[in-house]
Amino acid sequence: MAxxxxxxxxxxxxxxxxxxxxxGAAGCSAGGAxxxxxxxxxxVETLHRAADTLVAAGTSKARTSMEMATGGTRVTIRGQGxxxxxxxxGELKVLLPQDPAGTSDHRPITELLAPGALFxxxxxxxxxxxxxxxxxxxxxxxxxxxxxxxxxPFAAAEVLRGTRTxxxxxxxxxxxxxxxxxxxxxxxxxxxxxxxxGGRDALRAAAKGFxxxxxxxxxxxxxxxxxxxxxxxxxxxxxxxxxxVAVASTTLLYDFGAPVEVRLPAxxxxxxxxxxxx
Numbered sequence: 001m002a003x004x005x006x007x008x009x010x011x012x013x014x015x016x017x018x019x020x021x022x023x024g025a026a027g028c029s030a031g032g033a034x035x036x037x038x039x040x041x042x043x044v045e046t047l048h049r050a051a052d053t054l055v056a057a058g059t060s061k062a063r064t065s066m067e068m069a070t071g072g073t074r075v076t077i078r079g080q081g082x083x084x085x086x087x088x089x090g091e092l093k094v095l096l097p098q099d100p101a102g103t104s105d106h107r108p109i110t111e112l113l114a115p116g117a118l119f120x121x122x123x124x125x126x127x128x129x130x131x132x133x134x135x136x137x138x139x140x141x142x143x144x145x146x147x148x149x150x151x152x153p154f155a156a157a158e159v160l161r162g163t164r165t166x167x168x169x170x171x172x173x174x175x176x177x178x179x180x181x182x183x184x185x186x187x188x189x190x191x192x193x194x195x196x197x198g199g200r201d202a203l204r205a206a207a208k209g210f211x212x213x214x215x216x217x218x219x220x221x222x223x224x225x226x227x228x229x230x231x232x233x234x235x236x237x238x239x240x241x242x243x244x245v246a247v248a249s250t251t252l253l254y255d256f257g258a259p260v261e262v263r264l265p266a267x268x269x270x271x272x273x274x275x276x277x278x
Contacts, residue, residue, distance in 0.1 A: 043163075043166035043167060043168050043182050043184065044163050044164075044165070044166045044184070046166075046182070046221070046225070047160045047163040047166055047182060047184065047219065048160065048161055048163060048194070049225065050157050050160045050219070050221065050225065050226075050227050051154065051157035051158045051160060051161060051196075053224070053225040053226050053227075054085040054153075054154065054157050054226060054227060054253075055085045055086055057085065057224075057226050057256045057257070058084070058085060058086060058256070058257060059082065059083065059084050059085065059086075059256065059257060059258055059259070059260040060082070060083055060085075060153075060253045060254060060255055060256045060257075060258060061080075061081070061082050061083075061253070061254050061255040061258050062079075062080070062081055062082065062083050062090070062092070062153045062251060062252065062253055062254075063078075063079070063080050063251075063252040063254075064078065064079040064080070064092065064094075064150040064151065064153075064249070064250065064251050064252075065077070065078050065079075065249070065250045066078075066079075066146070066149055066150060066151070066247060066248070066249045066250075067247070067248045067249075067250075068245055068246070068247050069245070069246045069247075069248075070244070070245045070246065075097045076097055077094060077095065077096060077097060077149035077150065078094070078095050079092040079093060079094040079095065079111070079149065079150040080092065080093055081093055081111075082258060082260040082262075083113070083153045083154065083253075083260065084260040084262060085153075085154055085157075087262070088113075088114065088115045088154050088196070088198045088199070089112070089113060089114050089260075089262040089264075090112070090113040090152065090153060090154075090260075090262060091110065091111070091112055091113070091260075091262050092110075092111045092113070092150050093108040093109070093110055093111075094108060094109045094110075094111055094148065094149045094150050095108050095109075096109070096149070107122045108122065109121065109122050109123065109149075110122060111148055111149075111150065112132075112262060112264060112265070113148075113152045113153075113154075113262075114198075114262075114264055115196075115197070115198025115199065116136060116137055116138060116198060116201065116202065117134060117135065117136060117137060117264075118134070118135045118137055118144050118147075118148050119132045119133070119134050119135075119264065119265055119270075120132065120133045120135070120148070121133075123271075127271050128271065130269070131269060131270065131271035132265040132269055132270050132271060133270070133271055134265075134270045134271075135147075137201075137202040137205070138201035138202050138204070138205050139205070140202070140205060140209070141205060141206075141208070141209030141210075141236070142205070142206050142209050142210060142234070142236060143155070143201075143202035143203055143204070143205040143206030143207075143209070144202055145159075145202075145206050145232075145234060145249065146234060146236070146247050146249070150249075150251075151232065151249040151251055152199075153251050153253060154196075154199065155199055155202065155203070156227075156230050156232065156249070156251045157227055157230070158191055158194075158195045158196065158199045158203065159186050159188065159191050159203070159215060159217070159232060160186055160191070160217070160219065160230070161186075161190070161191045161194040161195055162186040162187040162188055162189070162190035162191025162192070162193075162194065162203075162215075163184050163185070163186045164184070164185055164186065164187050164190065164214075165184050165185050166182050166183065166184030166185075167182065167183055167184065168180065168181075168182055169181040169182060169183050169218075172220070174220050174228045174229045174252070175228070175252070175254060177222055177228055177254075178222065178223060179220040179221055179222050179228050179229070180220065180221050180222075180223075181218065181219075181220050182218070182219050182220075182221070183216075183217070183218050183219075184216075184217060184219075185214050185215065185216050185217070186214070186215045186217060187207075187213055187214055187215075188203055188206050188207035188210065188213040188214075188215060189204070189207040189213050191203050191207075192204040192206075192207055209236065210234055210235060210236045211235040211236050211237055211244050212235060215232050215233065215234060216232070216233045217230060217231060217232045217233070218230070218231045219231075226253070226256060227251075227253055228252070228253055228254070229250065229251070229252050229253070230250070230251050231248060231249070231250045231251075232248070232249045233246070233247070233248050233249075234246075234247040234248075234249065235247070
């Protein structure tokens with residue numbers, strides 16, 4: 001089991017890194033609020049606009065969770081941070097799961113997200129503590145939807161630009177906020193064609209690299225159309241295993257308008273040496 005768990009962790013490694021209830025007085029029966037909301041807007045068109053709505057919102061805080069499962073083994077990686085949707089920059093602290101023995105001496109990994117790039121600090125495996133590792137997201141077979149252990153919040157929204165089918169499920173709540181729940185399937189190739197210039201190449205890489213370009217999702221929008229929660233389900237085949245790895249990536253967005261300042265590392269602060277395998 002320990003070997004399988006290490007294998008599952010390896011599925012996330014880039015050079016060693018694990019790189020409701022109804023609300024409202026009228027209720028939410030199929031003939032009530034759900035039917036009313038269903039008449040208000042087409043779900044597919046609504047979700048196509050979700051990323052642009054985040055840009056209009058400016059900034060937010062974010063929490064992430066990435067669950068990986070294969071062969072009966074499951075691990076979870078969690079993150080928390082902030083994001084600027086206009087600059088497409090964010091900062092997350094990503095916490096790796098415990099090792100098979102139930103202990104963990106991993107320090108949180110700091111990740112800076114930017115168009116076309118992922119920067120990681122506290123990377124370990126021979127990287128000096130004061131240096132960053134820089135990764136070109138378009139060079140990753142998953143476009144960094146999975147590798148970093150957290151899906152870039154704006155990339156998560158841009159996946160919805162590829163929504164092919166969607167249904168309105170009904171009203172519920174996320175963290176005390178009234179939201180509309182939608183469920184559907186997005187096509188990564190279509191999302192890439194419609195994406196912003198900064199996210200296009202990464203999504204194209206993901207469309208080619210995943211076991212399937214079709215991504216099932218559940219998304220929850222507040223009354224202003226902003227994403228409050230989105231959950232994607234990805235599937236890919238690890239090069240060291242024949243069986244597919246199922247990945248469920250959840251992103252929670254809150255505290256819109258929060259101050260965000262993300263400074264990318266200077267060239268001198270980026271590690272240029274070989275990254276050892278852990």
